[in-house]
Amino acid sequence: MASLAERAVEVIPRIVRVMARASRDGADEPLTLSQVRLLRRLAAGSRLVTHLAEDLAVAAPTVSATVDALVRRGLVERQETTEDRRTVPLALTEAGRAALAASLERQRRALEAVFARMDDRGRAALAEALEALDAALGSSCCGHDDG
Numbered sequence: 001m002a003s004l005a006e007r008a009v010e011v012i013p014r015i016v017r018v019m020a021r022a023s024r025d026g027a028d029e030p031l032t033l034s035q036v037r038l039l040r041r042l043a044a045g046s047r048l049v050t051h052l053a054e055d056l057a058v059a060a061p062t063v064s065a066t067v068d069a070l071v072r073r074g075l076v077e078r079q080e081t082t083e084d085r086r087t088v089p090l091a092l093t094e095a096g097r098a099a100l101a102a103s104l105e106r107q108r109r110a111l112e113a114v115f116a117r118m119d120d121r122g123r124a125a126l127a128e129a130l131e132a133l134d135a136a137l138g139s140s141c142c143g144h145d146d147g
Contacts, residue, residue: 015111022110023103029073031103034058038066039075039092039100046079046089075099 002010016033024030031039034056041047041055049067053060067090070076075096079089092100115123 018110018114019107022106026106027099027102029099031099034066035070035075036100036103036107038063038070039096039103042076042090042092043097043100046091048087048089050087052090070096 020033023033023036037056038052041052047055049060049063052067053063056063067076071078073095075093077091077093079091081087081089115126118126
């Protein structure tokens with residue numbers, strides 16, 4: 001029998017694929033999971049590229065490229081600042097909030113369809129396991145709300 005960690009390594013990528021498909025399928029302007037994660041961070045408030053890179057555990061040039069694409073689509077805006085011209089805060093636009101909300105709703109519906117194929121006992125066990133996993137990860141482990 002596979003260990004818990006081995007099962008997680010097998011199953012979690014399948015969950016991520018369900019979420020990735022849901023983010024693109026049926027969307028007027030599909031988002032990648034990387035874009036969704038970045039938009040979720042900006043939904044909490046304006047941020048700098050360097051902070052986003054740290055939160056998302058990716059290189060700053062990767063975040064910059066993602067931001068550039070989202071700015072071109074009107075989902076993110078660079079805010080003007082007079083303090084330090086080298087640091088430009090980024091913010092979510094209303095279109096960005098709407099695109100994020102739509103993507104998260106599609107993800108939620110896709111996961112609900114998967115969970116609907118489970119029996120009540122399985123869903124209850126999964127809910128309990130997700131709460132325990134969230135608590136074990138905590139806010140100091142790898143950044144909280146990695147969505």
